[in-house]
Amino acid sequence: MKVLVAVKRVIDYNVKVRVKADQSDVDLANVKMALNPFCEIAVEEAVRLKEKGIAEEVVVVSIGPKAVQEQLRTALALGADRAIQVETDELPDSLAVAKLLKGVMEKEQPQLVILGKQAIDSDNNQTGQMLGALTGMPQGTFASKVDVADGSVNVTREVDGGLQTVKLQLPAIVTTDLRLNEPRYASLPNIMKAKKKPLDVTTPDELGVSVTRTVKLLKVEPPAERSAGIKVADVAELVEKLQNEAKVI
């Protein structure tokens, strides 16, 4: 079985973003970038499927400018076999990403596609589901457990009230939730080896996909600041403030 994993280069999750003064976007100049945490979990799951002998090959794909090759190399160091970059000047929106991934899937014919449930920059939570719709494949979103057996995959999903399990016929799309696994760290020898693994570059044109945006970003603002609070001395004062000042209890 071949597994395709989509990964995204995003701002490191520990960095506190700043909005540009002209409110055109957030400021990503000289900011530390990293693999989206949910994508890391997706790579880890694919590599574990390979270690169990279920997957023969793990292919990682990322879409964006040349810089995304850095994250593809990271995924290769974590255990993926080869990488594909779909070169675009900017990061396209979720629908365009799903169309590009569909183009890659037509060439690669994976049995399982694993994505993160959302990217921590746009917080959209769309791409995997859209890919499912475009390819007609079933989807197991927000997965906390994945069992592949006999042409199907059982996916335990994290839903609002608890957990839900669905059975999907392969080929299928899975998106990862945080508790699916704990991603490993790349070791230095593996980082060195990853430099020699194949990394192909393709373009939206070669995949026959146009990447136009229909949603315009008009403005980005910082969220409303909360007014500074106060420290109370003890429980009695806290309860008094909540009752008489804030009037919430």
Added chain:
Amino acid sequence: MSILVIAEHDNAQLNGATLKTLAAAKQIGGDIHVLVAGAGCQAVADEVAKADGVSKVLLADNAAYGHFLAENLGQLVADLGKDYGHILAPATTTGKNFMPRVAALLDVAQISDIIAVESADTFKRPIYAGNAIATVQSEDAIKVITVRATAFDAVAAEGGNGSVESIDNVVSNDKAEFVGEELAQSERPDLTAARVVISGGRGMQNGENFHLLEKVADKLGAAVGASRAAVDAGFVPNDMQVGQTGKIVAPELYIAVGISGAIQHLAGMKDSKVIVAINKDEEAPIFQVADYGLVADLFDVLPELEQKL
């Protein structure tokens, strides 16, 4: 153009998030239809028909929709949605699951988790874990939108007079099937709808200590939440997690106990009206967003708080 709102429910009762999504639909303006798809869900259709602003309820009652599988529900909504200008659903795990399929089937973008309606085509939504608010304008003919329920006030559940119309469209697929579910049992109010939420973090040290929070919660009629650290440490189940990757809450009072206040946690609760932080580390980032902070050991504070309430 009319607006189609997809009702969220458990086949027996309407989820409150739907009334809040209806509020967003009213702000967009237009005739509002609601789709109730499920199995044995006539009562839900009757209930939502009474909600303020609803002119028509489409009832798709079929076993194929019983577990809200995205493959079936997404196709049904895409088929019906062609005739509408806007399609809205609450940004719950169900809405997040099927709505992007709807958008892709209609070949339009989706706008996720809106917190404000600026006009019929312009919306505000948080990005970067709520650290920035984007204003976006859609040029798509059909706007597919999920709504952050905590950002809107529910429309009145009574007083409307919508008609209920059964539709017999059946979409089913043989590629995905429901196997089972394990729902957490709780007597307490639902986390996302509670007026008061009290949450514990790594500082709680273990799962048993959460009963200290529960005792305070009982006094306040509050829901109990947790930070990711507490969930990952196995103290409590993951459906209690508040944050960017868990639930987004905006209660009147949020009490954070033994929670440092990482960016990802704040993303889930910083729109609460009043925030109280109880932490023994006075440098903890949670104090920067707290209206009332108490620097003290939670194991002293919680029993005392319970007693004083």
